[in-house]
Amino acid sequence: MKKKVLFIGLFLIVTIAVSFQFSAKRNNLESLMLENIDALASGEWETTPRCTGSGSVDCPATHVKVYFVTGVYSLEDLN
Numbered sequence: 001m002k003k004k005v006l007f008i009g010l011f012l013i014v015t016i017a018v019s020f021q022f023s024a025k026r027n028n029l030e031s032l033m034l035e036n037i038d039a040l041a042s043g044e045w046e047t048t049p050r051c052t053g054s055g056s057v058d059c060p061a062t063h064v065k066v067y068f069v070t071g072v073y074s075l076e077d078l079n
Contacts (some may be wrong), residue, residue, distance in 0.1 A: 048071075049068045050069070052069075055068070
């Protein structure tokens with residue numbers, strides 16, 4: 001009888017510990033998703049980009065398909 005009670009007690013402790021662990025992972029993923037949404041929503045252009053030609057690239061200023069987009073933004077600015 002004591003073994004059954006001990007086994008049930010250990011099972012409950014493990015179940016509670018696992019549920020807290022999944023809860024913490026879920027909160028981390030939610031904050032990461034919110035950060036990604038903020039990053040996608042913020043603009044990358046410091047000035048209005050210049051769009052040239054006619055093609056398949058979306059111009060961020062006019063939302064028209066263009067050939068080439070130029071602006072102040074570069075990958076070096078990320079460092």
